[in-house]
Every structure is written in structure tokens, then in C-alpha cells.
Amino acid sequence: MADTEKVEVKKKWKKRSDPVVIYKKWCKACFICVEMCPQKVFDTDRDGYPVVTRGLDCTQCSICWLHCPEFAITSSEK
Amino acid sequence: MADTEKVEVKKKWKKRSDPVVIYKKWCKACFICVEMCPQKVFDTDRDGYPVVTRGLDCTQCSICWLHCPEFAITSSEK
Amino acid sequence: MVEQVSNVTHKYLRPKKTFPNVWCPGCGIGIAMGALIRAIDSLNFNKDDVSVVSGIGCTARIPVYLDFNTLHTTHGRAIAFATGVKLANPKLHVIVISGDGDLLAIGGNHFIHAARRNIDITCILVNNYIYGMTGGQYSPTTPFAKNASTAPYGMIEQSFDPSDLAKSSGATYVARGTVYHASQLSRLISQAISHNGFSFVEVISNCHTQYGRLNREGSAVKMIQWQKEYAVPASAAARMTREELEGKFVTGKLHEVFRPEYVSEYQKIIDKFNEEEEENRQLQES
Amino acid sequence: MVEQVSNVTHKYLRPKKTFPNVWCPGCGIGIAMGALIRAIDSLNFNKDDVSVVSGIGCTARIPVYLDFNTLHTTHGRAIAFATGVKLANPKLHVIVISGDGDLLAIGGNHFIHAARRNIDITCILVNNYIYGMTGGQYSPTTPFAKNASTAPYGMIEQSFDPSDLAKSSGATYVARGTVYHASQLSRLISQAISHNGFSFVEVISNCHTQYGRLNREGSAVKMIQWQKEYAVPASAAARMTREELEGKFVTGKLHEVFRPEYVSEYQKIIDKFNEEEEENRQLQES
Amino acid sequence: MKKTEEDNGRYEIRLSGSGGQGLVLAGVILAEAMGVYEGKNVTQTQSYGPEARGGASRSDIVISDGEIYYPKTTELDLLLCLTQESCDGYFGDLKEEGLLIVDSDRVRQLPTQKAHALPFINTAREKVGTPVVANVVSLAAVAAISGICSRESIENAVLDRAPLGTEEKNKMACDLGFKLGLESRRIWSEKKIAFDN
Amino acid sequence: MKKTEEDNGRYEIRLSGSGGQGLVLAGVILAEAMGVYEGKNVTQTQSYGPEARGGASRSDIVISDGEIYYPKTTELDLLLCLTQESCDGYFGDLKEEGLLIVDSDRVRQLPTQKAHALPFINTAREKVGTPVVANVVSLAAVAAISGICSRESIENAVLDRAPLGTEEKNKMACDLGFKLGLESRRIWSEKKIAFDN
């Protein structure tokens, strides 16, 4: 478990800001990221746009940004 | 050998005229009939057109008229 | 199988058109036309129920000689015209006859789409590996390295296998014959016409005037006789290795399957509405 | 294989063009475009050496966003334009990107002929089974019995298997991917680009706005997730029966062979003349 | 509806908002109400094309007793706006004495005081239970305020186009819209008197 | 070669016969002889199309010192016929005082007595050993009889187009043709004197 812990720590240290950033101006609220994220990192905001709410769970698996049809997601870590 | 003989006789009897007739007006002297006839029934006349010279050898195999591109050959027996 | 053919063909030639025909002496197109006539004759169709459609090229001159409903269209478009003919009058047996340039070069799209649609049209390709009518330019079937008037240094494009293309486009009957094997050819064509769906027959033929001349392949007779050497019957081919088949072509029926045919499927929709109408009428009457 | 992608794509977007793009929210075309960008990036090409060519359709709008030599042509003709681009400047990596209507309906002929010619062009088909841009008419890939705005009673035509068609037309590299399998997709595209000869990649994508709506297939997300269920990797497919594969599609590299490539073959002719010229010059000098 | 010889009593309406608010359909319904049920001549046009995908949406109706020569709008007699954007964009096309009708929740900055600002979307959501019928609510209000079209005609036209099972909701939306419209008209005519004074 | 201002010394020739007799090539050679070696302006035209396949064949040459305006023949100054058919068909296009030259073995029925009938094909077959060069024989004769072109020019033009290995035969054909032509010209000019008397 030590290894995992290390990762966790590192993660927390890095994750001062959101692990992925959504550029709302380009986003069209299609929910692909919301529904495809294996870690359920996103929720929907009042206007119906995705918003990162569980950033700590993000594994940087890249699924969301590989599938965003609008290039509206960038990773702040990669 | 009797059978063969009978056929021969019948042939001769029928072959008073040429077994196949070439309509020279349509013929273009391509020699397909001349060269494809298995019985070598045709020769070439002065003008270069096919002419039946060994009519008795014709077996009515149909090769010549099936392959004449001009529909210039008809069988007088079929 | 000796047929009563010699007079048969004449029964189908147009009375008003005079022979000899336009083709060069010894051109295989005439032989293919004979095979087509005999195929139709063997099916006992009424002449009025047959329509023969072509595009432009030496081969495409066939219809004018035939005493059917004949349509000589624009280069490459025969199948598209034929599609309209067939749909507007489904009782017609619609046969398209085309050269390799006409059918596969400019007309390639209509070919693959009619095959895909599986519309009940029979398409006959007289493949002489060249554009005959315009004087020997290469076609989509000209073999690699062969000469043509527009390939003076040898053909550098690959060529189609038309039968294979037909099959993967969706044709439900595919066969290949040669003008050398003239009786087999009529049999294949009549099978194709009888097939319900898009059927395709490739006919290997000679253009000694252009292809033969440019490639020193000799006279018409020589070119036709060569077909015998290179042809492998489908039955024999099944037992041969790839290497053995190299450079040969397989003849006979190559493919036959059954899939929903376009015109019949369309008729079903019309029938459905007719039935509904009928039901409504009856409902109102009762 | 997690890639450094998020910023990579932005490097290739046209600075002067404003986003968001023209596509409906959730359209897979954007995902395919991302995969294309990453594939090109992985090959370390100079942007000036890449040309992306398209016809007309939703998919065909891709090039305008890309910072390459981009060419948005007429409906169906992208490959024919691309052939000229490639021949006139062989150092360009020429990529054609097209919809199923654009590439296979009106553009079908250019597709099969470029494949036959084996010219070194990479052709990517974004197959959403419908004409997206014009509002949901059926395309040559719309499956039998499905609805479209011009097939209100269900599709009665058979559909193409585009990859199979590519192969029998002569394409020397053929692969299929989906927008769901986005990383695999970039890998397949970069393989295709690296292949010397005509290469083809079919990308299964969603048009929920038209196809999805008319066939009640749900939202973009749902349609994309369905791709996972129907996709069978080529390796697995090899071990499956026909019945098991029914209704599924095989993904991955489907075909690769090597045959003389058109541009290189042409160059050989030019080189031969250059050598001759050189020899002559030397002869005269000596 | 004023009538002059020149324009055959021409009346021009624009329904505007954003894509998905059902305004094109509303325009068709209004045209049908006027043309089929009120026996007028009408033309209905709308913007097509890339702009029409997402973004702004508009539907124009020209109504006339006589033949309609020019089929598109030139100077609006009535403008309905369900978004701020459309109000900003189209207000300039409204005649000086034209009617401006807006959704009071979506259009906060009014270019003129002489506007009917009514809560169409909220009414639809809250009173009918779905924002989808906001178009019908506003349509009915447009009819009521302008007085160009009877309640019956609008209702008939709405019901002709309503999908099976939605008739009730649409009828409700119609009623609510008409009520909103009539009320506003009353208030405004009072206001107008005030202005006039 | 007569010259008038109007026609710039225009001279029109037709070589005719049947397909396969090499007359189109002969026409090209004659045009080249006149244009390249004699420095004249020339146009050469021929019939294309279905008629050209098999059947009749013809090649027309217009020669002029000045610019050639109309490029096709209108009234022939010289007509060569290697078949009866072509003679029958084209004789009408020949000017009254034009030259008719025919193959004496193929054209049996002459439309006029004023014709040069010479055995081109037989000469080629018998003296050169191949009928293929009959076109060159007749071409040379045409040059000799008409006097429009020097022997040297014809010979050069023929050799330019002769396939490798056939030079000798072609030269021979040229010689024979010229000889035939000169001889006939001599005889004919005698005849002509006779006619004139």
C-alpha cells in the first residue's frame, strides 16, 4: 500500500487546481466527458455545462479529452 | 464400323450442297472460321474470303457460326 | 450441345439496319453479341419484353443491331438509365452491355451502386482490356506493364478484377466467360438473366486492332485462341493453388447468393399501401 | 498508452478560425478529427508537408480547422483533387477525409480508382451511416430496414461494406476504427499514413441528430457507447464464426499488402529519361 | 390592422429567439391560423443555413388581406423576442409604432419602454409543467396583444400541429398565453393613454 | 502551278483509295515535302470517323505560296484514285482542267480520257516486292506528273517517315514512281497537243 499512498500524496500535492480544465466557450454541453469519465469526476452546472467536482479522483486516463469533440478539455497536468 | 459407314452415307446423301453457307456481303475475311474449324472445311478464295472446299468433312460442330462475328455463316442443315 | 443457332441469331437482328456491322474484322464483340442473342432466345422471351442498354464504345454499339427495346446512352451511364427503365416498367428484362472503359472507368460508380442495390438488371462486360473505340488508351483492366496509346512506357496502374469488384459491391450473380467459349457464354448469360437480382457476366474478348497491335499479340484468331490457354474452369480452379492460377482467369459461375431485390422490395411498399387503401374502402363500405 | 494529447491538438488548430466548430453537440466528427491530429503529430511531420483534402458534408468541414495545406473541394471529388495534389508535389502527405455519402455515393468512382491505382494517399471515411449535412437522407452505408428521411418506410437497398470494397478495389492498407476507441483510431490512422500506397481507414461515428433521431438510437453518448458493444477486434474476429459476427463490425487493421505504388512507378519513368539525358550529355562531352 | 391601398393591409411579424425554442413551428402555426382559419394571405419565411444550426432562430410572417407582393419582411409591425440577443439584433427592424413583445425573464435590457414583457418561459414551465410549450404561450400572447387573430383560430392551428397526447398541454398553453396577452394589452393601453397625455 | 492574287497560287490535291493503302500517310509525306522541303504553305486534312474505318480513305492537301485561308479543298487541281470507288466518288470534285491520276489495274472505268492511268500497285508488288509501298510509288508519280514538287523533296520526306530498315525499298518505290510519272507526263503532253489540235 505504500506505493499507492505515494501516488495519492503526489496527486494531492499536484492537484491544487483542477486536473482537467474545461474551456466553456467551446464546450457544447454534450455530456460525453461527463458520462464517459470512469471516475465520475464531472457534474453538471446550473447552465447544463460539465464542471469538475471530484478532481481528486481523476487518474489522467485521458478519456475525456480524447473524446471531447470540441477540444474543450485540456489537462493541467499533462 | 458399320455405324460409321451409315453416317458417312447419310452425310453424303445430305451434302449435296455445302453444309455451311457464307454470306460474302457480310463477311469481313477475318479467318476465324477458317482457323477454328476443327475439320479444316474452309480454304481462302482469290479475294481472301473463306470458301467451303471440304464440305464433306463438316460435322456440324457449330464452331464456325458460333464464332463468326458477322453472323455471316449459316448452316444449311440445321 | 449443338444448338440450332445459325438461323436463330438472324431472327433478332434489326431489319432496318444494314450489315456488315461497325466492328473491325474479327472483333470478338460480334461473337459476344451472338452469345447474348442465343441466351435470350433460349429463355423464350417476347422481344417486346427485352430492353438492351449500353453506353458509348465499340461494345456499346451492340444494341443498335438488336430487335429489342434498345437504348444507346451516354458514356458510362448505361446502368443508371437502365435503373430508370427497370423501375418504370418492371416487366422488362433489362440487360446492360458495356465495355471495360464504359462500365468500369467512367461508369464505375453506377456499376458498384447498382450491384449494391441488388436491382434486377443483368450487366454484361465485354472486357477487351483497352478503350477500343477511341484508339487504344489504357482502361481499368489493362494489365500492369502492358502498352497502350496513353501508356507508351507500359501501364503503371494496377487493374481491377471486375468480377471480384462486382461481388464485393453486392452483385448476387457473378460469372466469367470468353468469346472463345461461345456456347458456355450463352449459358452463363442466360443464367444471369434468369437470376433475380443484380447479375454480372464478364466476357473476355479481343481488341486486336488496338490492344493486340500495341502489345504485339497478333491477329484476332490468335488472341481468341489464347483465351483457351488462360481460361481455367471454376471447378478446376477450386483445386488449384494461388501460384498455379497466376496469370490465368477463372471461367464459369463464380458467385451466386440471394438477397432482397430492389424492385420487389419497392413493390412490397406499394402493395402495403394498396392493401391499406383496400381495407379502408371496405371499412367505409361496411 | 496515455498520450500528451490535450495540448497537442491545439497546436494544429487554425489560429484564425474561431471555435466552437460547426458540428452538433456531441458529434463524433470532432473526435475523429482529434484522432487524426494526434496521428499526424505522432509522425512528426512538418505541418507544411501535410495536405488534408475533403469534399462536402459535415465530415468534410474538418480541413478548415486544421493548420495544414487544406482543400475543401466539391461533393465527392476530394480524392480526384488529392490525386493532382499528390502527383504535382509528391513530398506532401496527402490525406483525404470524407463522409459516407461524399466518399461512397457521389464519390464512389474516384474511391475505387484511387485504390486500384494504389496511389500513396490516405483516405479516412467517417461513416455515420447517413447524410448528416443535408438532413438525414440514406447513404450507401445505411443498413437495410433502417429509417432515413428519404427512406420513410425503411431502407430497401443493401449497403456497402466500405472496407471490403476498398480491398477488392485495390487498397493496400485497410483498417476500421471507431470514435469510441479513440486512441486505437489514431494508431490506425498513423499506420495508414505511413503505409506506401493507397490506405483506407473507416471510422465508425455517430450522427445522433439525423440517424439517431430517425432511428431512435438516443443521444450522442449512447450512440458512441454502443460502438463498444458492436466492435470486435480483428484478432478476436479471426476466431469467431460467421453467425457470431453477424451484426458486429471488426476493428483494427484488416488488410495490408504491398504492390507497386503509382507515384513511385511514375518517378521511375522520369528517372529513366533523366539518366538517358545524362548519358547523352556525357557522351557528347567525351 | 391598418390598411392602405399600397400595402393591402400588410402586417409583418417576426418571432425570434434561439434554436430549440420552437419558434419556426410557432411561425408556421401563426401563418396557418391566419391563412387557413382567418382566410388571409400569408407568407412565412425563416433563416436557414449554418446560422440556423444552434444560435439565433427566427421566423417571419407577413399577413395581408390582398395579394402579398414582396414575401419577406421589410419593416416589422410586431417583434417577439425570447432572448436578449435576438432583441438586440432585431429591434432595429421594428417600425417606430411597432409592437415589441419579450420574455420578461430572458430579455432584461429593453430598448424601449413601450414593450410587453411577459414571463412566457416561466409560465410554460411552472403552469404547464414543461418549457417546451413556451412557443405556444408566446404565440397566443402575440395574437391577443396584436389582435390580428382570434383565440379560436390560434387554438385550432395549434391543435392541428400538436402531436398525439399533447393536446391538453397545448390547449393550456394557449389559454395562458391569451390571458397574459390580454392582460398586458389592457395595461399597456392604459399606459399608452398615460403616454399620450 | 497557276497563280492568281485571290488564291495565292493555291493548289489542291486529293489522294484517295481504300483504307489500308497508306494514303493518309502519303498525304502527310506530300505535305511535308511541300511544306518542309519546298518551303510552301500547306494544309493536310483527311476524313475521320466511322467512314474512315475500313471503306473509303482520302487525304487532302492544299498547297500555296501565300497564306492559306480556307484550309479544306474546294475544287481539286489533282486527284489520285487507287480504287474505282474513289474515282467514281470524287471525280466530280476535280476542276475541269484538273489532273486525274489512277491506278490502271484498279480503275477500269475512266470518267475522262484525260487521265494518267498507271500500274502503281503492280509496280510496287512486282518491282519492289511489296504492295505496301504502292502509296510511295503513286506519290512520286503525282509529284512528277504535276511538277509541283522536286524528286529530292519527295525522297527526303519519304525517308524521314520510313521505318528503319525500309529505306531501300522506299527509295526504290520513289524512283519507280517518278519514272512512271515522268513518262506519263511526256506521253500526255503529246496527247494534249493532239487534243489541242
Added chain:
Amino acid sequence: MAEVETKRKKSFYKENVPLLMQGNEACALGALAAGCRFFAGYPITPSTEIAEILSRLLPRVGGKFIQMEDEIASIAAIIGASIAGAKAMTSTSGPGYSLMQENLGYAYMAEVPCVIVNVMRGGPSTGLPTKVAQGDVMQSKWGTHGDYFPIVIVPSSVKECFDYTVKAFSLSEEYRIPVTVLSDEVLGHMREIVKLPSQEELNIVTVPKPYEPPEWYKHFEITPDFRSPMASFGEGYRFHLTGLTHDEYGFPTASKTEIVRKLEKLRLKTMRHLDELTDVRVEMMDDAHIMIFAYGSTARAARQAIRMARKRRFKVGLIQPRIIWPFPDQIVREYLERVDLVIVPELNQGQIIREVKRLRYRHVKIIGLNRFDGELITPQQILDKLKEERH
């Protein structure tokens, strides 16, 4: 659901009640009313609705719809269908119309009746797919190679879309010629109130069948009035059709007289019937010194403009051809004698104005008013132009 279907089925052609419909819908219904039983097409904005509607309705009347692989195939298919006896139509827009040109030429040559609706959009090339234009007017006369003498119709309202599609079929049959209907994006998508005529009110012409036996039948007979009966495939006549220049039987010919007779027939069959082929709406021209010559949607603006102008005491009238080809030389020439100013508003950079100028024998000022940004010319613009000329 079945009930709904039935209800809809009954309702697709309602006579004599006001209906709100788009121009494209009116074209589709006009075709059906005229007896069109075959449609082959390829989708293209802004014409697609015509295809979509006919894909729904044709099977209900026993007709056939097919979406072809492209526009070339589409026109080929309708020609084929027409030859086999069906009244046939296709619809398209500029790019598709350009692709159809080769086979359109075939239909002129082989004298095959059929109707092409071109719903015009901004060009050239892909241009402005969703915007209105009148840029294909000259193309509709000169688009294919060689000489031919087309009939082209330009409706200006939804009702005219209906009426003139019907008329297109009738002319097409009567003259055995393809007829183009030039609609445009505004007409195609605009909705207006239309009352559809009853079957009796429709004036449907169908080319008669031959009465003579097949042996005597000449498919391309040159009759004194250049119109002749027509057999279809499958009816026992077994004629031959070709795009090569042909004799009266349809066989290719090399005879100069036959060639000339055939090609002249193509001209004379329309040009000898200019009376019947003139369909011009003349408004307020009696005392006019100024003529507006306008067609299609532009005529709508012009009709409003002349009223606005008359109010301002301009003596102005309108000539609006509904058949634009053959061009109404006679009428235009007549009025050119009487006016001193002609304004030709067009949604292009100046096409039909050339035809008006061609007919001028004396000094008349002929000026264009051209708009090509994808919007209609407004009545005000016409009025302004007029004022500018008559300041």
C-alpha cells in the same frame, strides 16, 4: 398509429381549401397532380424537401422514388424511366444541375420528356448553399454542349410552384423535351397559402401514343408541327434511341440532310411555337415609360415596387416572364418601342439583361439592378434605382 397513417394518406392532396405549404412541397404536389410517377434524385440544399416528400408520397400512388448515387445517375434514371413510359422528375440545385448537363443534352437529343426542378442557391461552385440567387438562368439555356432549344420556367410564388410544375410536365410531354423549373431558395422554403385545383381544373397534357403499327412507326418522325406521338419501351414498338445524331427511326446517320433535319427539328419544335411558349405577366404597362423586367422571386419585389412608384407618379410597369426560355422576344421587343428606361433587377451580376439588350434596336436605357449577397432585392431598392435614374 395505423390510423394516423391513413388519415395522412387521405390528406396529402386536398382540393380547394387553403393550405399552408412550402414552395418545395408545392413542386412535389404539382408533380404528383401532373401524373409524375417516377422520381430519382440526390439530396442537395435547398431542394431536398422535394425528394423527401416524394419518397413518402410516390409509393402511395403506385409511383417509384429512388435516391441515386449522384445527380448524373439521377437524371439518367429519369430519362430511362420516361422512355419506359413514366412521367418522371428530378430536383436539384446549382452543383447538381451542373453535373446533370451532359445527360440533359441527351434528353434534348433523344427528345425525352422529363422535368428538372433547380432550386437556385448562391454560386458559383458550392457558393452559398442556404442563400437565394438567380445565377443559373443563362446556364439553363446554355449549360450543355451543342445546340438545343430548352424550355425553362420561372415561378414566383408557392402557388406558381404548383401550377408551373404541372405546366412543366405538360410542356415536356407536348414537346417531348426536358423542361427545367427554376425555383430558388426563398420560394422553395417560403410558406404561402395555396388552394390546390381539382383534377378537372388541371390542364394535364400527355403525349399521345402512336396509332400506326410498329412497322411504320418512326420514333422521331418530323411532322409538320414538329410534335409527334411517342411509344414507350415494352409496348411493341422496339425502337432504338441514341445520343448520336440520328434519322427519324432513331438510327445513327451520317447523311447531311438527315443531320440537318434532325438538328433543325430540335430548334423548330420550340421556336415554331413561340405563341404557346410565351407566358408573360404584364402589369401597368399601358402608359408606362419605364419597364421593369423581372422574373422569379425578384418579380415579387418588382410588383410591390411598381405600386410604390406609381404612387410617386412614376409611369412604370412590369414585364414578368413565367417561361423564360424561349425568351419572349416578341413582347419585349414591342414594349421596348414604347419605353425609354428598362430596369432589370436580378439576383446575379447581370444575366437576363443581356437578352433584353439583344432586342434593342434604338436608344433605350437598359440598366441592371443586381444583388448577389444571398438576399432578395427589396421593393425599396428598385424604387431607389428608379429614382436615381429619374432624379
Added chain:
Amino acid sequence: MAEVETKRKKSFYKENVPLLMQGNEACALGALAAGCRFFAGYPITPSTEIAEILSRLLPRVGGKFIQMEDEIASIAAIIGASIAGAKAMTSTSGPGYSLMQENLGYAYMAEVPCVIVNVMRGGPSTGLPTKVAQGDVMQSKWGTHGDYFPIVIVPSSVKECFDYTVKAFSLSEEYRIPVTVLSDEVLGHMREIVKLPSQEELNIVTVPKPYEPPEWYKHFEITPDFRSPMASFGEGYRFHLTGLTHDEYGFPTASKTEIVRKLEKLRLKTMRHLDELTDVRVEMMDDAHIMIFAYGSTARAARQAIRMARKRRFKVGLIQPRIIWPFPDQIVREYLERVDLVIVPELNQGQIIREVKRLRYRHVKIIGLNRFDGELITPQQILDKLKEERH
């Protein structure tokens, strides 16, 4: 054999010696001389020799020849090649030219230089494949949809086939526009003596490359004289091309001003340079009361005819445009002021005569002399017509 090859290679372009060649050959050599390095085509009578010759010669100069699957692909390929930096050409005849219309429109819109040789034959449709005609003259102006302002050249001799193919390339580059050369069956197959000019005598124009850095480069810049430099693919400019109406960078636009600027540019770039685009041969017009207006092979007959007529004391002259589009309005208008009879001989049923009529302001008799049986109009026919009018 190798030796022969080499000999031949050296000999394909011989300067300043008399050579006998066909018009088609002259077009091919003209193209090579002009720097054409790409040809894509599809065989069609009577143009095929151009393709055949270039298939042999292009690789010898490092150029590329490709036979495409059809004419649509052919013109697409030459447009692509031109965009990638090669001077490019195709050749065809009527049916192929009709098929090319859609993509020809693309080239006008995207302002891509390229040359199309149309060797005219009898139309419409398949018509008379081996016979001469001038039936595509109007099509060459109006064949594709939308507004565009083409440059079209009509040579009248083998030498002009050479010279004007060279000129076609130069104009094409200068104006960034496709240029059509309308040859015909007679010109294409006829042989005449030609002396080819030396490289220095040739006036080859190549569109300049941009000097500004890529960031500033506008591929469709609207310069004061509407001509602008042009970068090619692969040169670092990475521009975008589309058939949609676009802004100066090449991006699709919906802005009305940008649309208008673009479409007007297409007009102005040719119409503002009418001086440079007028190429008319005027003969014996100084004192003429009668004008023959003739082009292409027909002009050859006319030149003989005016000489014949002058002998008979007719005051007749010839106007022969070598650039037919844009039409030489200015010159024709001038002479229309001076003559009282115009004869327009054409191998069609009356096409260009309409343009001459368009320029008439006063009573001048303008009559056509039309032949369309596949043969040339003869000088005698023109003379007869003239006599008939002036009995």
C-alpha cells in the same frame, strides 16, 4: 532502338524550322512550351491526340501525365495539381466539357489557374463525334451555375493552336482563372506548317509568389487591380481553399460585404482588364459597309470570302476575335456604328450572333450563316450569302 528514342527525344521541340503538325499536336507542344507539367485527362474524339502526345512527352521533361477515370476526375486532378504548384491542363470535347462544368466552377471560385482545351465536335449529346462544330461557344461562358466571368480563346490555325495555348497558360496565371481553348475537329486534326518560336520569343507569364511572410499572406487578397500573388501547397503558407463563398483568407464567410467583395472580384478581375483581354484581328474594315464576324475555323473561310468579295467590289471586312470571352464589346460596338450589314457565320444554329445583336443600338442588319451538318462553312457560302443580301 534506344538511339531512335534519343533522337526522337531531342526532336520534339525544334525551334524555327518548318514542321508539319496537327492542331492537337500544336496544343500539346504549346502547353509544354508554356511550362505545363501536369496533364490529367480522359480520351475523347477528337481531342485524344493531345493526351496521347503528352503521355509520351511529359515524363521527358519531368512532368506528369495521368489518365483519370472520367472527365470530372480529370479537371479535379488538374485543379489539385495547380494548387500544388504545377501548371496544369486537360483536354476534352463536348460531352467531357459538360461533365467538367461543376469543377470548372470550383476553379473559378477558388481562382485556380489551369487550361482546358475543348476540341469541339457536333452536338448536342454524343452527336457527331468525328465532325466539326462550334456549338460550345455559349456553354464556355455559361456552362456552370452561378456568376463567373471566363476567359475563352478560339484559335483558327495550327500555329494559333500553339500560340494561343501558350497564351492560355499566361492569362490563366495572370488572372488566376481557368482558361478554355476552343479548338475544333478540323483544327485538331488538320496539319499545317508551323515554325515554333524560341524560348525567348515566347511570352510566358507565371503568377508571382507572395513576398510577405505566411502570417500576413491572404491567398485571395483583393488588390487594386484584382490580380495577386499566389503561394502553392507545401511552400509554408498553409492556406485554406473552398468552393464556399469565402473571405480573403479563404475561409467561408456569411458576411454580406465579404460575399459581395469576393463575387465582384470574380467579375472585375476580367472586366477591368478588357484592354488586355481583347485580341481581335481586324481585316479590311477601314472602308467596309459590311462586316463579317467570324471566329475559329470559320474565320478561315471568311478570310478567303472577303477577298473573293472585294474582287467583286463588295466593301466588306472581317472581325475575328481570338479571345471570344470576355466578348470584345468595344471594338464590335465601334464597327457597328459604321456598317449596315453584319454576317455572322457559325457552325451552329446561332450563338455568338446574339452577342453582336446585344451591342446594336441602331438599325443594322445582323444575320447569321449557320451550318451544322458537320462540315465547314465554305468561302463560297459566305460570298453567296453576301450576294443574296446585296442582290
